Amino acid sequence: MSPTPTYDQLAATWTRMHHFGHLQSIAGWDQAANMPPRGNEARAAAMAEMAALLHRMSTAPELPGQLGQAAQEPLSALQRANLREMRRQWQAANALPSSLVERQQIAGARCEHAWRTQRPANDWAGFLENFRPLLALAREEAALLAAQTGLSKYDALMDRFEPGMTSAQVDRVFGEVRRWLPDLIRQVRERQAGRPPIEPVGPFPLPQQRALCEQVMRLLGFDFEAGRLDVSTHPFCGGVPEDVRMTTRFREDDFLGSLMGTVHETGHGRYEQNLPREVLGQPVAHARSMALHESQSLSFEMQLGSHPGFVARLAPLVAQAFGAQPAFEPANLQRLLTRVKPGLIRVDADEVTYPAHVILRYEIERPLIEGEIEPEDIPALWDAKMQELLGLDTRGNFKDGALQDVHWPSGLFGYFPCYSLGAMYAAQWFAAMRRAMPDLDARIAAGELEAVFGWLREHIWLQGSRWTTDELALRASGEVLNPAHFKAHLEARYLG
Amino acid sequence: MSPTPTYDQLAATWTRMHHFGHLQSIAGWDQAANMPPRGNEARAAAMAEMAALLHRMSTAPELPGQLGQAAQEPLSALQRANLREMRRQWQAANALPSSLVERQQIAGARCEHAWRTQRPANDWAGFLENFRPLLALAREEAALLAAQTGLSKYDALMDRFEPGMTSAQVDRVFGEVRRWLPDLIRQVRERQAGRPPIEPVGPFPLPQQRALCEQVMRLLGFDFEAGRLDVSTHPFCGGVPEDVRMTTRFREDDFLGSLMGTVHETGHGRYEQNLPREVLGQPVAHARSMALHESQSLSFEMQLGSHPGFVARLAPLVAQAFGAQPAFEPANLQRLLTRVKPGLIRVDADEVTYPAHVILRYEIERPLIEGEIEPEDIPALWDAKMQELLGLDTRGNFKDGALQDVHWPSGLFGYFPCYSLGAMYAAQWFAAMRRAMPDLDARIAAGELEAVFGWLREHIWLQGSRWTTDELALRASGEVLNPAHFKAHLEARYLG
Numbered sequence: 001m002s003p004t005p006t007y008d009q010l011a012a013t014w015t016r017m018h019h020f021g022h023l024q025s026i027a028g029w030d031q032a033a034n035m036p037p038r039g040n041e042a043r044a045a046a047m048a049e050m051a052a053l054l055h056r057m058s059t060a061p062e063l064p065g066q067l068g069q070a071a072q073e074p075l076s077a078l079q080r081a082n083l084r085e086m087r088r089q090w091q092a093a094n095a096l097p098s099s100l101v102e103r104q105q106i107a108g109a110r111c112e113h114a115w116r117t118q119r120p121a122n123d124w125a126g127f128l129e130n131f132r133p134l135l136a137l138a139r140e141e142a143a144l145l146a147a148q149t150g151l152s153k154y155d156a157l158m159d160r161f162e163p164g165m166t167s168a169q170v171d172r173v174f175g176e177v178r179r180w181l182p183d184l185i186r187q188v189r190e191r192q193a194g195r196p197p198i199e200p201v202g203p204f205p206l207p208q209q210r211a212l213c214e215q216v217m218r219l220l221g222f223d224f225e226a227g228r229l230d231v232s233t234h235p236f237c238g239g240v241p242e243d244v245r246m247t248t249r250f251r252e253d254d255f256l257g258s259l260m261g262t263v264h265e266t267g268h269g270r271y272e273q274n275l276p277r278e279v280l281g282q283p284v285a286h287a288r289s290m291a292l293h294e295s296q297s298l299s300f301e302m303q304l305g306s307h308p309g310f311v312a313r314l315a316p317l318v319a320q321a322f323g324a325q326p327a328f329e330p331a332n333l334q335r336l337l338t339r340v341k342p343g344l345i346r347v348d349a350d351e352v353t354y355p356a357h358v359i360l361r362y363e364i365e366r367p368l369i370e371g372e373i374e375p376e377d378i379p380a381l382w383d384a385k386m387q388e389l390l391g392l393d394t395r396g397n398f399k400d401g402a403l404q405d406v407h408w409p410s411g412l413f414g415y416f417p418c419y420s421l422g423a424m425y426a427a428q429w430f431a432a433m434r435r436a437m438p439d440l441d442a443r444i445a446a447g448e449l450e451a452v453f454g455w456l457r458e459h460i461w462l463q464g465s466r467w468t469t470d471e472l473a474l475r476a477s478g479e480v481l482n483p484a485h486f487k488a489h490l491e492a493r494y495l496g
Numbered sequence: 497m498s499p500t501p502t503y504d505q506l507a508a509t510w511t512r513m514h515h516f517g518h519l520q521s522i523a524g525w526d527q528a529a530n531m532p533p534r535g536n537e538a539r540a541a542a543m544a545e546m547a548a549l550l551h552r553m554s555t556a557p558e559l560p561g562q563l564g565q566a567a568q569e570p571l572s573a574l575q576r577a578n579l580r581e582m583r584r585q586w587q588a589a590n591a592l593p594s595s596l597v598e599r600q601q602i603a604g605a606r607c608e609h610a611w612r613t614q615r616p617a618n619d620w621a622g623f624l625e626n627f628r629p630l631l632a633l634a635r636e637e638a639a640l641l642a643a644q645t646g647l648s649k650y651d652a653l654m655d656r657f658e659p660g661m662t663s664a665q666v667d668r669v670f671g672e673v674r675r676w677l678p679d680l681i682r683q684v685r686e687r688q689a690g691r692p693p694i695e696p697v698g699p700f701p702l703p704q705q706r707a708l709c710e711q712v713m714r715l716l717g718f719d720f721e722a723g724r725l726d727v728s729t730h731p732f733c734g735g736v737p738e739d740v741r742m743t744t745r746f747r748e749d750d751f752l753g754s755l756m757g758t759v760h761e762t763g764h765g766r767y768e769q770n771l772p773r774e775v776l777g778q779p780v781a782h783a784r785s786m787a788l789h790e791s792q793s794l795s796f797e798m799q800l801g802s803h804p805g806f807v808a809r810l811a812p813l814v815a816q817a818f819g820a821q822p823a824f825e826p827a828n829l830q831r832l833l834t835r836v837k838p839g840l841i842r843v844d845a846d847e848v849t850y851p852a853h854v855i856l857r858y859e860i861e862r863p864l865i866e867g868e869i870e871p872e873d874i875p876a877l878w879d880a881k882m883q884e885l886l887g888l889d890t891r892g893n894f895k896d897g898a899l900q901d902v903h904w905p906s907g908l909f910g911y912f913p914c915y916s917l918g919a920m921y922a923a924q925w926f927a928a929m930r931r932a933m934p935d936l937d938a939r940i941a942a943g944e945l946e947a948v949f950g951w952l953r954e955h956i957w958l959q960g961s962r963w964t965t966d967e968l969a970l971r972a973s974g975e976v977l978n979p980a981h982f983k984a985h986l987e988a989r990y991l992g
Contacts, residue, residue, distance in 0.1 A: 016545060019541055019542040019544075019545035019546075020542070020545060020546070020549075022523075022538060022539070022541075022542035023519045023520070023523050023542050023543075023546060024519070026522070026523050026526055026539075027518075027519050027522050027523065030522055030526060034724060035739060036720060036721050036722055036723060036724060036739060037721050038719070038721045038722035038738065038739070039722060039723075039736075039738050039739030041738070042518060042736060042738035042739060042776075043518070043522075043738075043739065045515055045518075046515040046516070046518035046519050047519075048515075049512060049515035049516060050515070050516070050519060053516075053549075223534070224532060225532050225533050225534045226532055226534035226535060227532060227535075228530060228532060240535075240538060242534065242535050242537070242538035242539075243531060243532060243534070243535030243538060243539065280538075
């Protein structure tokens, strides 16, 4: 008999959930990439049935006893880390009464559905009617999670996406960035004012765009024997680690958006494809966190994808795909990819102004959840912070203001910080790489991208969820999250 | 409280299984149409997990009691038919000890895997080594099912695919066909000898082939809002009634194969898309049987697809897709689609010689299961029957003889008759349609295909599994299966 019989039982339970999750994930991808419209109702019913099954499995009454029992068994360090992650998943699944979850689903669906027409109509007052009850439920959830975890309410929500991250740490990090960002943006803008890039001239036929994206994915090491690229309205990286399903979307008048979007998703994809194979199906094999995942997509899109050495290799592929144009000269392509321009919309923001959008949202959603402000206070705060951080006037423009993101209308709070924390981790990884490989930039310019991938594989991908995020960052880079690397990166790239 | 509480519980159980079956079905389609090779192991594990769950659900200990209890409740006629089909599914799922099922899966996988190389190597002796134990297990299964059902062993196997069909009925039907078929083939061959069709000249580019197939599917009423056409190695019609996933395969040097294959699968697809919506998810909403399903694909491919009136409408679409050719003239296209030539391979056979291949297999697999002959006897029987039915010599040619089909190597017995029973039912449906609509052929020639679809929808599709096959045939056509209609169809089309 195994010396760890209870641990083995738990591992078998998680393997079963992994198998069911596989079908759920592929059906979810299919829903976005393939499903004809009239299939939706049946698919939704099937997905709900599977969600209910997985919920039953992760709230099974025997689990708490087994988790306690397994902790007494002689576990290896990896097994112990797995048990820690099992417990975290169990807590997440068991934290909320199902009546609250149901009320949240209904209120979120109602608010998001109405938002889809309220946003174009700039209807802030109409939005508030649905948003108030949704926020009340999110506060109820946060209070419950806070009581269980000992965290503050907002931290308890954020912890679901970024375990271990606290608003104290975010305050410190974002507070630093806040001090130098507006001035950095100003400097970059001044510097770029004199040399506008040449615009590419379309149309860019979709078959060529698709072929170019696949070519670049291969260059970036994506394994097409264990994944695919397809098309969906909202690009994402789905599927399972053994079969990664990336999606993108194409526009005939613009190729850079889908190309760099694909580079971004390829970072997510390679993380998934290289999670520790020998424990796949166990929680310890999962990607560490949302910020860590984002640190991989941004390592690909920003650190590597806009690196002058990489852009010089990308440029001839672009010219090959669409025919030579002045816009496709490496130096110009680089300028196109690093153009900085404050704007109202987060998802359209460049690398330098993006953190301003996230900091603003964090500074509003944290007090909103803590009950320090009310939904009525959002527009004034939004306007003030947009003015302060990006020098833009958004008064009365709700649709390009607080109504622009799907997160709040669907009841998602505590997620926004992950985007910028990911950008900062990515800069920190590349700083560590440069310390380990002083010739890193030359290697990238020479096309030796395995230097980057090998480091990420060893320090991030293969580590899965073995360590806490802080431990992982320490082991990989010698320090916990330090936004100085992000600042140094932006200065080197945009002012160097 | 509902007056049928136990029936309602059963219906809820079957709805849950329908939801899980949905995910299984979509994942199965994805496996064939999309999945990259390295995803296979994880997919197989996920599919096995789902199969185990569905097996547990359909062998749950409370089901027999519930089935008995529900029979005492005041059910409607439709509910009573549903209960009958629930019971049939329950019996199928509970008939065999899981140890036998496992041994069959292992023996079947081994035999089929080896067969993939033994067939090209013409290695009959090697095949027999794996086939003998597989047959022994099939006989064990047949004996168990026979004891439970009171049917003969072979009939018990056939009953899984074609409920209610007996070898007495097949003997009667195939016996009749056997009497007139060889002479009919001879007459058709003589008649066609003088006018060989003009061959189409390729290549036929795949995008045009795909567009043509989709155009013809629309002509045939396939609902692309509730289904798709994709590519897989072995064409099939999968997915779920609410979202039918058809596949085909394309060859640059031949378009007729995939075009008519698509017409065939469209028949399956429309049956699925038009099953009774209000009880979807319940067994009574399932397609009636394999022969009935095949009667739909063959109604589309043979009855309608090779109908001169339909071919006259198809011809200009073909010319539009690939450019005009003499081969695409309606009369010539018709000759290409109705060319009769005895050959060794069942799946390549034309409408007239196809039944000979099925009769031969039936006449071998029935005594094989009953223990009247042994595997060693197959080659001599095969040779004699090929000579007798099609006048072909196959001595020593195992790879184009008994090794040609995947059915026996994977342990599938009792299925073959469905193919030809389906062809006969299709002829019977069209005979009934002509009695109800004496101008049917003129309507088809005028493109009023809804005359055909409306009849099939009312009499077959919307009936689901409400009736036994004999009842369904009686209600639809006034008689149970009668092969005289098939004979009349062949004579009219090929000798008329």
